[in-house]
Amino acid sequence: MDLLKDLEWRGITYQQTDADGLKDVLNNESISIYCGIDPTADSMHIGHLLPFLTLRRFQNKGHRPLVLVGGATGLIGDPSGKNEERKLQTLEAIQHNVDSIKIQLKSIFDFEGENGAILVNNYDWIGSMDVVTFLRDFGKHVGVNYMLAKDTIASRLESGISFTEFTYTILQALDFNHLYDHYNCKLQIGGSDQWGNITTGLELIRRTHEEETKAFGFTIPLVTKADGSKFGKTESGAVWLDPKKTSPYEFYQFWINAADVDVIKYLKYFTFLTHEEIEALAQSVETEPHLRKAQKALAEEMTKLIHGEEALDQAIRITQALFSGEIKSLSASEILEGFKDVPSFEQPKGDAIGLIDLLVNAKISPSKRQAREDIGNGAIYINGERVTDLQHVLNEKDMIEGQFTIIRRGKKKYFRIQYV
Known part of the structure; x- marks a missing residue:
């Protein structure tokens, strides 16, 4: 054309x-x-x-x-x-x-x-x-x-x-x-x-x-979002091209979270996909929006363009690990990217600490009584795996490369324990 x-x-x-x-x-x-x-x-x-x-x-x-x-x-x-x-x-x-x-x-x-x-x-x-x-x-x-x-x-x-x-x-x-x-x-x-x-x-x-x-x-034209909010801004600020300011994972997440009403416009603006490819993705948005094919294509094309294939692969790996709960599959550097903005707590390395005490010290649970209830109810996960043992003491197996432990309370509340 x-x-x-x-x-x-x-x-x-x-x-x-x-x-x-x-x-x-x-x-x-x-x-x-x-x-x-x-x-x-x-x-x-x-x-x-x-x-x-x-x-x-x-x-x-x-x-x-x-x-x-x-x-x-x-x-x-x-x-x-x-x-x-x-x-x-x-x-x-x-x-x-x-x-x-x-x-x-x-x-x-x-x-x-x-x-x-x-x-x-x-x-x-x-x-x-x-x-x-x-x-x-x-x-x-x-x-x-x-x-x-x-x-x-x-x-x-x-x-x-x-x-x-x-x-x-x-x-x-x-x-x-x-x-x-x-x-x-x-x-x-x-x-x-x-x-x-x-x-x-x-x-x-x-x-x-x-x-x-x-x-x-x-x-x-000025790039706009359908809801009237400013394009390129997130809760944490601008989406930068410098990977030190906005990690490739965060960059990928910005694009994959595009709204259905915006995603085809962004594919036309920012990617080099053909008309036929974009029109097929537009059809997918209409008939099978739950698959989010258009968003995945947008995120992959943009992350690959700006940060390269290796960074794209890492962003996808972090995304899939968080979705599946397979936190242990991630490296320490990937943990830092994927859990950059979650609450963190520093725990002295080598000090044995029981899970109940850690939950209270890190303010994951407000009290020991609540911590016991959370563990007993199956609401506490260590690196993606549910822990129900009230006597559990964190050990090297709970550490990712000896640096981090990711604790989840409930479905979405993540906390990063960093060993110092």
Whole structure:
């Protein structure tokens, strides 16, 4: 299927500056296309994914992705929708964030071959630019009235906006202009909130080139959840791509818990499954929702893409162990991932302790009387196995790699005992 038609089928198309002109260019030549991110943190989160995955779709059709990390614009800060200025970061902090994000981008793009992706950093052409050059060569071409009409700026006029953030849109326009000149970049992709910056770039390209220019802008929709809650957020916060911030198991769990009403949209947005595969999964949601085939496909595709096959296998293994109760099949590192957020209690290693005392000390049961009742009623499980012996004393067999014991009270209340 034609690339633009595929994007439309997936619901990814939001705004285009010249749909017919872009279609003609894409059908007749290979071009460079760019999408950027400012390194305001040392990891991307899943809210950043859709623009870059859309850029990857263009790469799959033979075009070259330019993946821009804003080492310069990150020092300035894009005017946010909030009525406050962004906190400025040091050059060292921004460079650390740039290095971290580059690693994550390599899981999304193919950097080899004729149309291999190229990582670019706008600090390379903006960092050494003097203010006179900026004002004469670029500021002169962007009118104040034009900038005031931009939503990101207009929304901040009442609460106040610094000259620093006011000029951000010119810096991003400068990026598009530079990439147009040096990389044959004819298209910028961004989220719907980037429309103003993209069109400013097109205006600057038009004004700084004598010949007729062929450059285009393309935005994608804001990702939303059907219940109105913010996409990419959980009770514990954002879902990061950095496995140290969000483990592959947690990442997998986010996707597998997608609601039936959202899952097909997410499959279209984020995965490279074919139309036929997605339509079959949509049918499954309608006729056999209890099997959750669509959610499993979504979780597997996304975890494999970002973290790789080995991490996916581990996430599935942890999930299956928790579902079946076979906790002993997990390694200590997998215990840490699967039970990261459950209440924990530190028990001195080598000290013999009876189960009743442990239940009370770890506040699993509120009293010894209740602990006895819980054990006697069969409500206490050690590493997935029910224990009914009131005299049970924990020993090495109850420890996973000598580090952890997982105790479950009832059906869902888990506790992690860590030996120190």
